[in-house]
Amino acid sequence: MSDNVKTPSLDQTPRLRPGYRFQWEPAQKAHVLLYPEGMVKLNDSASEILKLVDGERKVADIIDTLKARFPAAADIDEDILGFLETAHAQFWIQFT
Amino acid sequence: MHNSGFSLPEPIQGPPLWLLAELTYKCPLQCPYCSNPLDFAGHGEELTTAEWVTVFKQAREMGAAQLGFSGGEPLVRQDLAALIGEARNLGYYTNLITSGIGLTEKKIAAFKDAGLDHIQISFQASDAEVNNLLAGSQKAFDQKLKMARAVKAHGYPMVLNFVTHRHNIDQIDRIIELCIALEADAVELATCQFYGWAELNRAGLLPSRAQLERAERITNEYRDKLAAEGHHCKLIFVTPDYYEERPKPCMGGWGSLFLSVTPDGTALPCHSARQLPIKFPNVREHSLQHIWYDSFGFNRFRGDDWMPEPCRSCDEKERDFGGCRCQAYLLTGDASQADPVCAKSAHHDVILAAREEAETSTLAIDQLSFRNDRTSRLICKG
Ligand code: SF4
Ligand code: SF4
Numbered sequence: 001m002s003d004n005v006k007t008p009s010l011d012q013t014p015r016l017r018p019g020y021r022f023q024w025e026p027a028q029k030a031h032v033l034l035y036p037e038g039m040v041k042l043n044d045s046a047s048e049i050l051k052l053v054d055g056e057r058k059v060a061d062i063i064d065t066l067k068a069r070f071p072a073a074a075d076i077d078e079d080i081l082g083f084l085e086t087a088h089a090q091f092w093i094q095f096t
Numbered sequence: 097m098h099n100s101g102f103s104l105p106e107p108i109q110g111p112p113l114w115l116l117a118e119l120t121y122k123c124p125l126q127c128p129y130c131s132n133p134l135d136f137a138g139h140g141e142e143l144t145t146a147e148w149v150t151v152f153k154q155a156r157e158m159g160a161a162q163l164g165f166s167g168g169e170p171l172v173r174q175d176l177a178a179l180i181g182e183a184r185n186l187g188y189y190t191n192l193i194t195s196g197i198g199l200t201e202k203k204i205a206a207f208k209d210a211g212l213d214h215i216q217i218s219f220q221a222s223d224a225e226v227n228n229l230l231a232g233s234q235k236a237f238d239q240k241l242k243m244a245r246a247v248k249a250h251g252y253p254m255v256l257n258f259v260t261h262r263h264n265i266d267q268i269d270r271i272i273e274l275c276i277a278l279e280a281d282a283v284e285l286a287t288c289q290f291y292g293w294a295e296l297n298r299a300g301l302l303p304s305r306a307q308l309e310r311a312e313r314i315t316n317e318y319r320d321k322l323a324a325e326g327h328h329c330k331l332i333f334v335t336p337d338y339y340e341e342r343p344k345p346c347m348g349g350w351g352s353l354f355l356s357v358t359p360d361g362t363a364l365p366c367h368s369a370r371q372l373p374i375k376f377p378n379v380r381e382h383s384l385q386h387i388w389y390d391s392f393g394f395n396r397f398r399g400d401d402w403m404p405e406p407c408r409s410c411d412e413k414e415r416d417f418g419g420c421r422c423q424a425y426l427l428t429g430d431a432s433q434a435d436p437v438c439a440k441s442a443h444h445d446v447i448l449a450a451r452e453e454a455e456t457s458t459l460a461i462d463q464l465s466f467r468n469d470r471t472s473r474l475i476c477k478g
Contacts, residue, residue: 017328019214019253019281021189027111027159034189036214036253036282039113039161091328 008059008084012095015055020092022050033092049083053093059084109398111159112355112388115188116166116367117148119176120359123169123195140360145175147380149182151357154384156186160355163188168359171198177210184211191216193257196243204243204250215247216255219271244278256280260287260311261301262454268311272318276329285315286334302454305339338447338454342412343419343435350397350421355388363387365394368422372431397421402432406440 008014016022021034022042031047033040042050048069052062063080070076087093120142143151152163163183170176171194183190192207196217204215217240247254256275260268268285275283287303303311315333322329337344347354351365361379364370376393377386388394396402400413407418418424419435427436428443436443 017253018251021213023187025159025161032161034161034213036216036255037162037164037191039189091330 008081008088008095010060010063011058013055013058014053014062014084014088014093014095016050016053017091017094022053035092045079046083046087049080050087055096109351109389110353112155112353113160114162114164114354115152115155115160116164116354116356117151117170117179118166118168118356118358118367119148119170119173119179120168122172123167142359143357143361143379145178147361148179151361151379151384152179152183152186152188155355156188158384158388161187161189162191164191164193166193169195169198171203177203177206180207180212181210184213189213193218196240199239199243199246201246204246204252208250208252212252214253214255216257217244217247218257218259241278244280248279253281254279255282255284257284257286260285260303262303262307263301265303265307265311269314269318272315272331276322276327280329282330282332284332284334285311286332287336302336302338302450304454305451308335308339337420337423337435337437338450340437341439343416343423343437345416346420346422346435349417351388351394352398355384363391363394365397366422369393371422372425374431397432404432406438406442407434410440 017035019035022031023034024030025032025041028041031042031050033042033050048066049062052065057065059081063077066073066080067076073079084093088095155163165176165179170192173179176192180190180192190212191214192212193216207215219240244254244256256278258264258271258275260271264271265287271285272283287308312333312335315331319331322331347366354366356364356367356369357379358364358367358370362370362376363379363384364376370376374393374396377391379387382391397417400408400417403413403418407413416435416438419437421431421435423437424433424435425431427446428441433443434441436446438444
């Protein structure tokens with residue numbers, strides 16, 4: 001476990017920290033992240049990334065999958081890495 | 097806006113996102129700052145399992161995503177595992193808020209199977225209790241420590257909650273050390289709010305400004321240390337608003353996000369609102385939809401039409417909503433007044449006097465009114 005990293009590297013595998021749950025909330029028409037006594041409402045791009053954070057896909061797989069799905073999006077690599085870095089700094093996800 | 101010939105449409109009221117289920121007022125402890133109503137011994141029959149499940153379903157359909165099981169001590173309810181299971185199936189994130197007294201490894205495992213997401217253990221301890229705890233003596237506190245370890249061993253996230261006051265706040269460094277050793281994911285260090293039992297005991301509880309500043313400084317030092325280590329434990333320090341010049345935005349606004357249901361089914365916009373001279377609706381008589389959107393009680397302090405001066409013309413009213421209605425009522429006798437914590441309030445001198453008193457108070461812990469049936473019956477007029 002190298003849980004102290006800053007920028008994730010491509011061969012690392014992110015997963016949600018235990019106790020965090022990602023789900024669709026119809027009333028808010030948004031995906032949310034639920035954790036002890038808290039909730040964050042996620043925007044579309046954060047949701048698309050978190051859908052792929054399953055403890056199995058590596059960062060590189062997530063980037064490839066989203067690139068294939070959104071071929072028109074520019075700089076998608078940076079956006080994904082940036083989001084994962086933030087999510088890690090917020091302690092939402094862990095890397096293995 | 098009232099004379100301008102047009103009025104902007106009222107913002108549309110969103111759904112409750114948080115549901116607090118106060119399952120029972122029964123509790124083996126007797127904390128002198130308990131937020132339960134002073135006359136709790138005079139309240140009605142507890143909701144049945146089926147009645148609670150109906151409440152959970154309705155709130156979930158409306159949009160509630162977080163559900164807290166509290167009390168009293170929720171472990172007193174024999175149907176707790178069943179209620180957790182129902183709530184989890186509905187898609188709630190389920191939080192158990194317990195003193196740890198009455199918890200066993202077996203229950204921790206059973207709740208996990210039922211789908212419980214998180215356990216918060218409250219160290220709602222008096223001076224002597226905190227001392228015992230930190231010294232690792234006395235059975236009740238060995239029990240809490242054992243249960244905290246078991247909660248982590250079963251893979252739950254764990255929040256530890258310490259209610260601080262003038263008799264224990266000076267030990268904040270040892271409290272934080274203990275929480276880190278127990279692998280807490282978050283620690284809430286909250287100076288008790290002065291509603292309910294705490295109001296009765298304020299002079300014996302409110303820390304002095306010097307105590308508070310020291311505790312906050314130490315907490316910040318630990319925060320820096322944890323951050324430098326990449327440690328995820330979050331320290332949440334809540335200052336008593338008696339030392340502020342502006343009130344806190346109570347519950348993110350009256351009837352805005354939070355819905356609390358008491359053991360007998362009374363629905364409240366905040367767990368201490370029961371003390372207000374307002375008749376709140378009961379889930380046995382009305383749908384939650386009606387209660388949340390249409391009832392008098394939930395609409396009483398929504399928006400700002402109800403505000404008298406100084407709040408009415410104040411440019412900060414959208415930030416703090418005039419502060420806490422319960423505190424306003426408790427300290428001024430009128431729930432629509434500005435919260436006296438606000439320096440603009442005509443009643444702010446009450447707060448100043450309490451601070452003054454905190455500098456000199458000599459009330460010992462055994463002079464506090466402990467929360468128990470006997471004291472409650474004395475207070476309850478019914
Ligand atoms: S605050 Fe103390 S006395 Fe009140 S319900 Fe909680 S544990 Fe029991
Ligand atoms: S006057 Fe009322 S609205 Fe303005 S800061 Fe004070 S409490 Fe808040």
